[in-house]
Amino acid sequence: MNRYQKIAWFNLIVIAATIIVTSIAVAVEFHVRGYSTVGLWFVALLALLKLTPYLFKKSESPGGVVSDERDDFIVKKALLASFISLAVILGVAFVTAFLTLGLTHTVSITMDGLSAVVYYVSVIFVLVLSLAVLVQYGWRASDG
Amino acid sequence: MANDNISNQIRRLRFDHGEMTQQQLADKVGVTRQTIIAIEAGKYAPSLPLAFRLARAFNTTVEDVFQYQDGDGAAPDQSD
Numbered sequence: 001m002n003r004y005q006k007i008a009w010f011n012l013i014v015i016a017a018t019i020i021v022t023s024i025a026v027a028v029e030f031h032v033r034g035y036s037t038v039g040l041w042f043v044a045l046l047a048l049l050k051l052t053p054y055l056f057k058k059s060e061s062p063g064g065v066v067s068d069e070r071d072d073f074i075v076k077k078a079l080l081a082s083f084i085s086l087a088v089i090l091g092v093a094f095v096t097a098f099l100t101l102g103l104t105h106t107v108s109i110t111m112d113g114l115s116a117v118v119y120y121v122s123v124i125f126v127l128v129l130s131l132a133v134l135v136q137y138g139w140r141a142s143d144g
Numbered sequence: 145m146a147n148d149n150i151s152n153q154i155r156r157l158r159f160d161h162g163e164m165t166q167q168q169l170a171d172k173v174g175v176t177r178q179t180i181i182a183i184e185a186g187k188y189a190p191s192l193p194l195a196f197r198l199a200r201a202f203n204t205t206v207e208d209v210f211q212y213q214d215g216d217g218a219a220p221d222q223s224d
Contacts, residue, residue, distance in 0.1 A: 002176065002178060064171075065170065065171070065174055065175060065176050067176065068174070068175035068176050068179050069175070069179075069190070069191055069194060070175070070176075070178070070179040070182060070188050070190075071176070071179075137178075138187075
């Protein structure tokens with residue numbers, strides 16, 4: 001398993017763990033208090049994604065090769081898939097808003113709501129990027 | 145990425161050259177062992193520069209390393 005695969009698996013595990021822990025925390029808090037605010041704080045677990053450069057340092061192969069043209073090709077295609085998926089999601093969101101609210105309807109969004117949108121869009125980007133990397137390497141650990 | 149029309153003789157050439165390992169070949173042409181494995185398995189079609197480097201690693205031509213076949217299974221006509 002090379003560095004890109006390890007990072008992709010780490011990203012998927014962190015995102016999955018965040019979704020599970022946050023869901024449980026929100027559900028428990030909602031059950032106890034009738035509303036949920038603290039449970040959402042567990043979304044901060046996603047900050048672990050920022051640790052990848054320190055956890056997975058570039059290690060050279062015996063020949064001194066860190067990555068090659070195939071790795072670059074795979075990462076470029078994964079990035080393309082991520083951007084396309086974001087474009088599709090945003091497109092669907094705008095079309096849905098247009099169809100449900102109409103062209104002249106005025107809506108407002110709070111700053112924390114806007115921050116959440118940007119945050120979750122970033123998570124979707126990392127999610128698609130990681131999945132695309134793993135799919136192209138063939139999910140395998142050793143010989144992909 | 146993969147190209148079903150391209151086959152290669154890398155595995156045979158490695159063994160013909162003193163049972164060269166995939167890692168040794170990878171080091172010689174400047175790629176990772178994973179890439180050599182993917183090329184050998186036909187899962188990755190290398191760039192032209194890498195194809196030339198592979199051929200030079202075996203002291204042969206690109207055509208001896210890689211073979212291209214058209215969709216109908218016939219080799220392309222190379223006559224002028």
